[in-house]
Structure formats: structure tokens, C-alpha cells
Amino acid sequence: MDFSPKKKTSNLLLLIASFAIVSLILWNTNSFFKKFKEEERHKMEIWATAQSEFLSLPVDADPGNLHIKIFQNNTSTPMILVNKDSTIKVNNMPGIQKTDTAFIHGKINKFKAENKPISIEYKGENLATLYYGNSEVLTKLKYYPIALLLIIFLFGTVIYFLFKTNKTSEQNKLWAGMAKETAHQIGTPLSSLLGWNELLRAENINPEITKEIEKDISRLETITERFSKIGSLPILNEYDIVEETKSAFDYLKLRSSKLIHFSFNSQVDHVPVLLNRALYNWTIENLVKNGIDAMRGKGSIAIEIVPNGNWVKVLISDTGSGIPKKNFQTIFNPGVTSKKRGWGLGLSLVKRIVEEYHKGKIKVLTSTKDGTIMQITFKVKN
Structure with missing residues (x-):
């Protein structure tokens, strides 16, 4: 705009x-x-x-x-x-x-x-x-200005919301364009990293080192895929949500502070769900990192997977300072953040990924001064 x-x-x-x-x-x-x-x-x-x-x-x-x-x-x-x-x-x-x-x-x-x-x-x-x-005519004429003002107010409200919607649409296009350009720019150094890792492997470097580098390169590829999908409708495939959640959780666990205690629990071994793997991993990463930030880098993060009929719930809990009840809905709005640094886009993207792309649900299940539990719900593929 x-x-x-x-x-x-x-x-x-x-x-x-x-x-x-x-x-x-x-x-x-x-x-x-x-x-x-x-x-x-x-x-x-x-x-x-x-x-x-x-x-x-x-x-x-x-x-x-x-x-x-x-x-x-x-x-x-x-x-x-x-x-x-x-x-x-x-x-x-x-x-x-x-x-x-x-x-x-x-x-x-x-x-x-x-x-x-x-x-x-x-x-x-x-x-x-x-x-x-x-007279009846005079009475109607008396209230005509009020009716006119009401019509003008309604007209102005419609114009305001159209303007706001148009502005939001333009901003979304801008973010989508920036994300796609970021994905494109990451591609070049990523290709070089793959080549350098192969050279390290040829030099008989400790395999554990090259293996970890491969994980990070794979992670960069995932991030690139995420950014390239912003603004376009993602493709959903059938995945085991237990395996995908644990994989994303374990990656974050290895790369987080030792002051944070991680725990994972699933009441089932296998639950098929239609997912976009890259975007779902992004969702788990955002929620876990938000929990870590809320705990100021020290506390406990737990994920639990609970079946519920034709639905499956993923519960992400932390021992942070909590969210005021009045903010349970607004935290998912773009630009809303409690951090001094950050643009407040994380939870907004999470909500869009879960509800618009995967037709699931996300909400703050509970939150007190002792911690918060976020709940994601997906429909199980029969």
C-alpha cells in the first residue's frame, strides 16, 4: 500500500x-x-x-x-x-x-x-x-438527520474495515515476498555447506561431528522450505504425529540450555494425521521456544500427546510466568508480544498453520503464575 x-x-x-x-x-x-x-x-x-x-x-x-x-x-x-x-x-x-x-x-x-x-x-x-x-411528515423529518448520521457511520465503518483488510493483505504479501526471498538467499550458502561437509567427511574427521553438521544443514533446509511455503497453500501428507513431534522436540532438546528439563510422553504409539512436516515442526519449535523464553532459560518443558476419539491433542507445557486470562485470545494476533525484542509474529503464524492449513485448533488450555499449557488439536486420519 x-x-x-x-x-x-x-x-x-x-x-x-x-x-x-x-x-x-x-x-x-x-x-x-x-x-x-x-x-x-x-x-x-x-x-x-x-x-x-x-x-x-x-x-x-x-x-x-x-x-x-x-x-x-x-x-x-x-x-x-x-x-x-x-x-x-x-x-x-x-x-x-x-x-x-x-x-x-x-x-x-x-x-x-x-x-x-x-x-x-x-x-x-x-x-x-x-x-x-x-405532523407525521415533520416527525419523520426530525429524525432524518439521525438516520443520515447512522448511515454515514455504517458507511464509514465499512470503509474503515475495507481499508484495514486491504492494508493487512498488502502486509501479508510483503511478508510472503520477504520470506520467499529469504528462502532463495539461504539456498546458495546451504549448497556450499553441503559441499564443505563432504570435504570434511573425506578428511576422516570424527563422524559424530559431520553427523551433527548434517543435522544442522537438514534443519536449514527445513527452515528454507518453511519460508518458501509462506503465502502458498501447503501440501499435506499422512505422517505419524507422535514421531514428528518427538523428532522436533529432540532436536530442540539437544540445542537448548542444560538448565531446562525436557520430557516427552505419548499415550499412544502411532497416530496418523495429515500434516505438512516442515510447517508442523515450525509450530512445535515456536511453542517450545516461547515456553523457554517465558521461563527465562530455566525450568521444565513437557510435551504430551493424548488421543481423544477422532481427534488427537498435543499439549505443550512450561513452568514460566504465565499469561493473563484476558490475553488468552489476543496473544495470537499479529504484533502482540511481551518480549522487548521480537515482532509478535510467532503465535500468529502458529495459529494460521494449525487452523487455516491443517484445519485444527489451538488455544491456551490453562495458564497460571506457575506455568502455561498450550493445546493443539488435529483430526486423526481414518
Whole structure:
């Protein structure tokens, strides 16, 4: 992803423009709401004037077509007319009974909060008081800015996650490219080491020395294979998980401090599992090394293999300082690390290898101040 100053400036200008447009829409909506409210007030004042003239007419007088038309045209604004004799007339509020005085008085209080009541007078005498609420259109318009802000918020959230996903994808491509290049660069000195080891063997050097060198060369080849597979779908083959786990464990045991006690135990002799050998060995190495780091180079590391029906569990335990329970999930996120040195990629890669490539599961089984147990679960091949 391009993080150049030019790109950042464009993003900032786009953000400012978006904010300006949203502000303009909200301001315009608010202005329209006020204008519409004023027009509705004016309409109600006309209605009140017509009502004033109507109430002042003699009983047998003809109200006239204008008054009737004004009364008939107002069908959208809810109104409650309280006459001077305390009789109540309800307009444009279907379903409300005049006998439900408690509900009507509640509506009157609500209308008073929404709009100032209009006093209907004739020659200085108060004939009635008009309480009216906002029409359905005005009510919907009132909540339009909230709906607009919600839509903008949701839209912004989607954009943010798309940006974040795109950024993560670009970073993954970068790491994959660096890993493949590393594997390529290791290949040349590795070939030379193989040649030098053959020369040492020809010089009748102690066979144990050349044998150990071969193990280290084999280890470098495994590391090269691991890095070359990053970013591509690995091939899984059937292996005995007991043998593969013990092989990786023994290699680390021989090359670790004598202050660390290693123990391996399996409740079964053979368990067939579909594995990518290089990546699985990498998983065991990461978990064991994390345990060693947690113990500050002194303590006990144990691996136990436990069958569980169609699944097999690999338990890696250490006697380190433990992991806070609140971090049981976050430790598998990229960049999360408790070490002063390190990029926090180890457990993230382990989780991806186990769950995405091998369709298994990994979790912190238990963790206290006396140690941690990590659990990997794989499906047994039938």
C-alpha cells in the first residue's frame, strides 16, 4: 500500500470534503425542518382564527364555506381543542376516545413541549385553547438527520474495515515476498555447506561431528522450505504425529540450555494425521521456544500427546510466568508480544498453520503464575 505524503494528503482532502458535505446536508435539513415547522404554525394559526370566528357565531348562523374548507383541509396535524367550558375535541388522532382523559392530558403535555399552545379569543374573551403536535411528515423529518448520521457511520465503518483488510493483505504479501526471498538467499550458502561437509567427511574427521553438521544443514533446509511455503497453500501428507513431534522436540532438546528439563510422553504409539512436516515442526519449535523464553532459560518443558476419539491433542507445557486470562485470545494476533525484542509474529503464524492449513485448533488450555499449557488439536486420519 502506498503511504506516500501525496497519498496521505489525498486521503485527508477526501475526509475534509466528506465532512463538509455531511455538515451541509445536516444544516440544510435543519433549515428545512425549521421552515416547515413555521409553515405548520402559520397553518394552525389560520385554523385557530377560523375556529375563533366559528365559535363566536350565533347558534343558528351559517358558518360559511371558507370556515368549513379550512377545517376540512387540516387532516395531518394532530390537535386537541380545550373549550372554555373544559370540553375537549380531538382532531386527526384516530383511535383515541374522549373518555380517556388521562391519555389525552398526557398528549396535551407532549404537544405543549413540541409547540406553543394557541389561545383562541374573540373580543378579548378566551373561547378555547389549541394544543397541536408535529405532523407525521415533520416527525419523520426530525429524525432524518439521525438516520443520515447512522448511515454515514455504517458507511464509514465499512470503509474503515475495507481499508484495514486491504492494508493487512498488502502486509501479508510483503511478508510472503520477504520470506520467499529469504528462502532463495539461504539456498546458495546451504549448497556450499553441503559441499564443505563432504570435504570434511573425506578428511576422516570424527563422524559424530559431520553427523551433527548434517543435522544442522537438514534443519536449514527445513527452515528454507518453511519460508518458501509462506503465502502458498501447503501440501499435506499422512505422517505419524507422535514421531514428528518427538523428532522436533529432540532436536530442540539437544540445542537448548542444560538448565531446562525436557520430557516427552505419548499415550499412544502411532497416530496418523495429515500434516505438512516442515510447517508442523515450525509450530512445535515456536511453542517450545516461547515456553523457554517465558521461563527465562530455566525450568521444565513437557510435551504430551493424548488421543481423544477422532481427534488427537498435543499439549505443550512450561513452568514460566504465565499469561493473563484476558490475553488468552489476543496473544495470537499479529504484533502482540511481551518480549522487548521480537515482532509478535510467532503465535500468529502458529495459529494460521494449525487452523487455516491443517484445519485444527489451538488455544491456551490453562495458564497460571506457575506455568502455561498450550493445546493443539488435529483430526486423526481414518
